Amino acid sequence: MPAASSQPAIDGWFATDDAGATHLIGGKCTQCATFVFPPRENNCPNPACASDTLDLVPLSRRGKVWSYTENRYLPPSPYPKTDPFEPFAIAAVELADEGLIVLGKVVEGTLAADLKVGMEMELTTMTLYTDDEGVERTTHAWRIA
Ligand SMILES: [Zn+2]
Numbered sequence: 001m002p003a004a005s006s007q008p009a010i011d012g013w014f015a016t017d018d019a020g021a022t023h024l025i026g027g028k029c030t031q032c033a034t035f036v037f038p039p040r041e042n043n044c045p046n047p048a049c050a051s052d053t054l055d056l057v058p059l060s061r062r063g064k065v066w067s068y069t070e071n072r073y074l075p076p077s078p079y080p081k082t083d084p085f086e087p088f089a090i091a092a093v094e095l096a097d098e099g100l101i102v103l104g105k106v107v108e109g110t111l112a113a114d115l116k117v118g119m120e121m122e123l124t125t126m127t128l129y130t131d132d133e134g135v136e137r138t139t140h141a142w143r144i145a
Contacts, residue, residue: 080129
């Protein structure tokens with residue numbers, strides 16, 4: 001039985017188009033056009049809007065660093081253990097068109113010292129962990145554009 005060698009860690013948060021470019025999937029309110037990520041199809045996040053219908057839409061692949069940090073300790077379970085633990089950066093990126101701020105890991109090899117607020121970032125994916133069946137579980141991630 002052939003198994004897929006790579007699967008998203010969480011289904012439905014991103015997709016890859018025919019050209020191989022990855023984009024996040026967000027919810028967009030059908031009444032007030034407010035965006036939300038992670039995606040959902042109901043409950044508009046705008047407190048002034050009573051809509052309960054959100055469309056799933058592709059989000060901008062680029063944005064600017066709004067804030068960032070570096071994680072130097074292994075996060076608690078259920079975060080998958082890596083041995084040895086390698087510090088990693090996390091960036092909050094403000095999407096170019098939506099103004100939505102999306103938190104994500106930064107690709108391996110880029111740490112906080114390499115980042116600056118306002119820096120242009122681009123969406124990609126990275127392996128988060130390998131599961132018990134040997135499938136690489138991927139997540140969205142940011143890299144310097
Ligand atoms: Zn709304």
